[in-house]
Amino acid sequence: MNHIENLIEWIDYVLKTYHQPLKEDLPKIQLLLNKIISVHGEHHPEFEKINIIFGKFKNDMIKHLHKEENVLFPMLQEIQKCIDTDTKLWWFHCGSIQNPISQMEHEHDIFDTYFEEMSLLSNKYALPSDACNAYTTTYKMLEKLEKDTKEHATFENDVLFKVALEKEEKLKNIP
Ligand SMILES: [Fe+2]
Numbered sequence: 263m264n265h266i267e268n269l270i271e272w273i274d275y276v277l278k279t280y281h282q283p284l285k286e287d288l289p290k291i292q293l294l295l296n297k298i299i300s301v302h303g304e305h306h307p308e309f310e311k312i313n314i315i316f317g318k319f320k321n322d323m324i325k326h327l328h329k330e331e332n333v334l335f336p337m338l339q340e341i342q343k344c345i346d347t348d349t350k351l352w353w354f355h356c357g358s359i360q361n362p363i364s365q366m367e368h369e370h371d372i373f374d375t376y377f378e379e380m381s382l383l384s385n386k387y388a389l390p391s392d393a394c395n396a397y398t399t400t401y402k403m404l405e406k407l408e409k410d411t412k413e414h415a416t417f418e419n420d421v422l423f424k425v426a427l428e429k430e431e432k433l434k435n436i437p
């Protein structure tokens with residue numbers, strides 16, 4: 263990732279690096295969880311609990327991506343276009359991007375709590391020596407999902423949103 267502060271390029275980066283892979287991984291993990299529950303559920307009641315939390319995470323994440331892609335990101339793209347053309351933002355009279363950004367940051371924090379619960383239930387995704395392939399793959403994918411989600415949220419909170427707010431502030435000086 264280069265560090266030219268261009269919101270349009272950074273949004274493309276987020277979509278390609280985080281959103282698209284997530285949309286592919288979530289249904290794969292769901293199928294794997296269904297499979298291990300049907301095979302091992304009887305002896306591993308924790309799978310059912312993990313599945314419930316994963317289901318909540320999946321639904322919340324799908325809605326979160328939808329809000330970013332359809333509400334917040336178009337506003338950030340607009341900010342970049344106004345910066346590039348030295349134009350005033352049309353929505354200044356009705357607020358700031360601070361509100362949708364605070365909402366997204368709050369949702370990022372909720373994702374962390376889901377992972378704390380799943381990590382606890384799976385004993386940090388520890389595998390027994392006789393774990394089957396589906397079991398192993400599911401835990402590996404959940405662990406990767408946690409890492410990717412944290413990276414994704416950190417990039418949005420600390421880079422994308424931060425720079426967008428700075429740029430929005432700059433646009434306020436345009437007469
Ligand atoms: Fe995102």
Ligand SMILES: [Fe+2]
Nearest residue numbers: 330366415418
């Ligand atoms: Fe996000």
